[in-house]
Amino acid sequence: MNIPMLLFLVAAVLIVLLLAWATRPPKRTFRSPNEVLEALTEERHYARLPQILQALREEDLEFLRGSGPGHLAEQVESERTKIALRYLEYLEEEFQVLLEASRMLAGMAPELSALREFDRFKRSLMFMLCCRYLKWKLRLGLQPWREFGVISDLAGEITLQLEAATGRLGERAFLPYADTGTAHDRKKSPEV
């Protein structure tokens, strides 16, 4: 059996698996814009990053190891790791909310930029991988300083993109007779 032929068979199996994945219902979806707003108004966890970074500082633990009882440093390290892991879970959830909101806005947008959409897709993948990597690093007792900065940047950039998207929608809302408006919009808003 030659390799190209084998690849065709593998491709067919892979497509069936991808089909099974793609037709599964998503875990979380917003049903209305109000839900998006509600989610966006919730408290942001990434604002706690400085405290988390402080909690993970090696210097504090070194100080405890040097001057405090032996078990105290270990206990502090274990508790701080747990807190950092919980923080990461919240951060991941927060990022998902932002991503869901941006997807919903994309559904309403009159046009999308392929590059920007690809960029966001890439970022969401990176965020997910970074989070997993960080969790494992924390569990193994390593210091993940740089990665915390990276995921914070990713969350921030998604936020900026959301702002730009909603800005475009806002601009569009004030162009009631634009030719590019959807038929549905025109039908539903005869007064515009």
Added chain:
Amino acid sequence: MTDAQHIRNLLWLIVSVLEVLFFAFLLVRRFYRSHPIFFLYAFSLVLQTATVAMSVQLWGDKGFGYWYTAWISQALVIGMRWSAIAEITRKILGGYSGIWRLANVVLFVLSIFVLVYALWTSHITLDLAVLSADRGVELCIAVFVVVMFGFARYYRLPVPDLEKQMAIGFCLYSCAWVVNDTIVDMAVRAAPEKWAQSLGATWDLFLSAAFIASLTLWTRAIHVARRVPVADENAPTEPVRLTSEHYARLSEEVSSRLTLLNHRLNHLLGSKDSRP
């Protein structure tokens, strides 16, 4: 008549009867109103069967006339299948103008890429050229459907069950064709005589089973969709869209929240940078 021919004839008969029954089912359900291209696709299947049967009568199943008729009609049926998938895609994504435009470009480019790649890697010889082209097109259709579902999932778009089942049926059938063409390709290259005598007919079972499975899936989906009350049936297909006033209000509220978040983030990033 050999056993292999018996099997082939029996399969042909079963599939032909099912095609006619399915077309009649669509006609009774007046499916041409909501899905005209899919309806035409079903009609093209019946027409293909009739044309091929006539060509066998005229030239026998070994003649060039039969060979040309079979593959030309197959090309037309694949064209109709592709059009039916495009119709389903428009029904799923068409309501979202931004996503629809983006998906059009991505799906078109991807389809061309898959087709070119499939043909390029096939080591086409003259006798297997049609088979390789067929495999390339089928692979292309399967990838198209999966990426279309990927779009719907990524943007959390509601996919009506009818369109979902129809697209799944198309994708599975195309995958079956890819597997079929690949196996036939390998078998014919390895032992053409053996393939013509016995293996070919046995292997036809696989493709027929895949076709019957797709027909069953479509029939069930159309039957279930019919039973759902009109209001409920329309509910998932209606995209979440806002009027201009809603856009303005949403935009204003979200922008203010995001600005606040950005300020917090900037503050946060600033404090991180100033760390010792």
